[in-house]
Amino acid sequence: MTEQISALLDDEIALEDAEHLMAGMQTNGHAGEVWSQYHLIGDVMRGANALSPNFKQNLMAKIDLEPTVLSPNAAWVNEPKVLSEANELNEARSKKQALDVKSKLPATHLPVVWSVAASCAAVMVVGWMVLQTQVGNQAAPAMVAQAALSQEVATLPATSEQGVPAEYLMAHQASAPSASSYYIQSASYTE
Amino acid sequence: MRIKGFVLACLFASTLSSASQTVLAASDDDKWQILQKAALAAHALSYQGIFVCQSGQQSKSVQIKHFFDGQNEFARNVLLDGSPREVLSQGGDLIIYNPKNEKIVIEKRRGQNMFPAVLPANLAAVKQSYTVRTGDIERVAGREAQILFLEPKDDLRYSYRFWIDTEYGLILKSVMFNSRNEMMDSISFTQLNLVNTVDLDWFKPKIDSKKNYVMEDEVPAQADYNPSPHWMLKQLPAGYRKVDQMLRTVHGKPLPVTHVVFSDGLASVSLFIEPITSGVKPRAGHSVVGNTSFYSSVAGYLQITVLGEVPEATVAAIANSVVFVK
Structure with a gap:
């Protein structure tokens, strides 16, 4: 198990093949410790700044002060009117989710969750950057035009916009093609 | 004949x-x-x-x-x-x-x-x-x-x-x-x-x-005739009608995504509905790539994505027509 954890850390095991490891690290206290320690070793070897001794506990305490971190609608809390009964239900549900997750994960296992979350975030950031570049390269006029129309955009939370997966554009072109889409493939349709 | x-x-x-x-x-x-x-x-x-x-x-x-x-x-x-x-x-x-x-x-x-x-x-x-x-x-x-x-x-x-x-x-x-x-x-x-x-x-x-x-790897789409218990469409933008509905397996999504196609006879718009994946921040906002307008929003537990070769107002109106049903 520890060897596999080490391999996962070194990117020698694909994330999607590592579900059993994740599960193992969540249920097995020792494996979770190993994961944390390997990260610590790596940080020290790379000369990363050492964190204060109680960093994890302090961080978790601060996160506890933010009750709706896992809410699926977190980004929409400021949105007026859209809230309604549906959202009350959401909030109740997300609080329950937050509690569920916490109760399942004793403090020592949290780094696992954090590293997974970090990977997801990295993937999203990369995806978004790729889309941004494409938009910049291929559709500069459209972007300029969009800036003029940005009134509506401004009402949306800026941090929540991410790229729409290219699969959706491909699915759209497969089921509802425009006459030119048979011959000219759009910017985010990569071959 | x-x-x-x-x-x-x-x-x-x-x-x-x-x-x-x-x-x-x-x-x-x-x-x-x-x-x-x-x-x-x-x-x-x-x-x-x-x-x-x-x-x-x-x-x-x-x-x-x-x-x-x-x-x-x-x-x-x-x-x-x-x-x-x-x-x-x-x-x-x-x-x-x-x-x-x-x-x-x-x-x-x-x-x-x-x-x-x-x-x-x-x-x-x-x-x-x-x-x-x-x-x-x-x-x-x-x-x-x-x-x-x-x-x-x-x-x-x-x-x-x-x-x-x-x-x-x-x-x-x-x-x-x-x-x-x-x-x-x-x-x-x-x-x-x-x-x-x-x-x-x-x-x-x-x-x-x-x-x-x-x-090609089988395009995983199958006709979907069942009205969903989780969402309904209210007040589509004028002239647009639903012409097709299917369930699609999308790479990287654990659950099938509902794909609904609308048309006014010339222009087509695709609507994708999927449950929000826990831990993944829902998407929201506009963008335009080439001739295609995109709009993402959230309805209840659902991630809504709309795109098509139409003005931004149309993709937004179709996204807003999706109502989450408790």
């Missing part, structure tokens, strides 16, 4: 009744009649030629050969620029031969809107959302063409301009403009003639035969 024969007879009768009639077309009915004839001619004539397709910064030439034997329709479209892709269609079935690395990938699709058959056979929906107006006579691909404008009655769709062959009735050129009258998309014949072929020797792909031909 009997209907097609009749339709063909009408087509030829009206084609023979001289071009001057189309030039002098006065009433709206006459103008719609020209479009109706163009929709039909694209299917019922046999022709070959080259057209140029232009969208954004890109432009591609395509060689087309279309053959109608009175019963069945065959067409072969060969991309002349860049990767030698070929699109073969027989009736509504369409097969794309797409060279990818060392293979030729075969993709099956449902054929629709293939130039010059860009107009639907039934123009009722189009009449509801667009007004028609005649323009000048211009030369396109060495042929005389009548210009017809299709202008939207509201700001939920783009406008179109068609150049229609005064003799054959075929669409020679089709251009889409946005509300600021900027050209979004253009397809235009540079060369066209009618043909009298009987053989079908040409109806096969001629891409590198040394390469392996492989079927």
Whole structure:
């Protein structure tokens, strides 16, 4: 198990093949410790700044002060009117989710969750950057035009916009093609 | 068969009744009649030629050969620029031969809107959302063409301009403009003639035969007839109707995604509905890539994604028409 954890850390095991490891690290206290320690070793070897001794506990305490971190609608809390009964239900549900997750994960296992979350975030950031570049390269006029129309955009939370997966554009072109889409493939349709 | 024969007879009768009639077309009915004839001619004539397709910064030439034997329709479209892709269609079935690395990938699709058959056979929906107006006579691909404008009655769709062959009735050129009258998309014949072929020797792909031909990984979409208990559509934007609904397996998504297609007769919009994946921040906002508008939003536990070659107001209105049902 520890060897596999080490391999996962070194990117020698694909994330999607590592579900059993994740599960193992969540249920097995020792494996979770190993994961944390390997990260610590790596940080020290790379000369990363050492964190204060109680960093994890302090961080978790601060996160506890933010009750709706896992809410699926977190980004929409400021949105007026859209809230309604549906959202009350959401909030109740997300609080329950937050509690569920916490109760399942004793403090020592949290780094696992954090590293997974970090990977997801990295993937999203990369995806978004790729889309941004494409938009910049291929559709500069459209972007300029969009800036003029940005009134509506401004009402949306800026941090929540991410790229729409290219699969959706491909699915759209497969089921509802425009006459030119048979011959000219759009910017985010990569071959 | 009997209907097609009749339709063909009408087509030829009206084609023979001289071009001057189309030039002098006065009433709206006459103008719609020209479009109706163009929709039909694209299917019922046999022709070959080259057209140029232009969208954004890109432009591609395509060689087309279309053959109608009175019963069945065959067409072969060969991309002349860049990767030698070929699109073969027989009736509504369409097969794309797409060279990818060392293979030729075969993709099956449902054929629709293939130039010059860009107009639907039934123009009722189009009449509801667009007004028609005649323009000048211009030369396109060495042929005389009548210009017809299709202008939207509201700001939920783009406008179109068609150049229609005064003799054959075929669409020679089709251009889409946005509300600021900027050209979004253009397809235009540079060369066209009618043909009298009987053989079908040409109806096969001629891409590198040394390469392996492989079927694409099954496009995982299945028809979805069941009304969902979790969402419903309220107040679609004017003129748009639901034309299709399917369940799609999307790479990287644990659950199938519902894909709903809307159309106003000319423009199409896709709506994707999926449950929000826990731990993944939901998407929200607008973007525009090329001619395609995107809009993401959240309804209850659902991630809504809408995209199409339509104005941003339309994708937003369709996204907002989805109501989460508890």
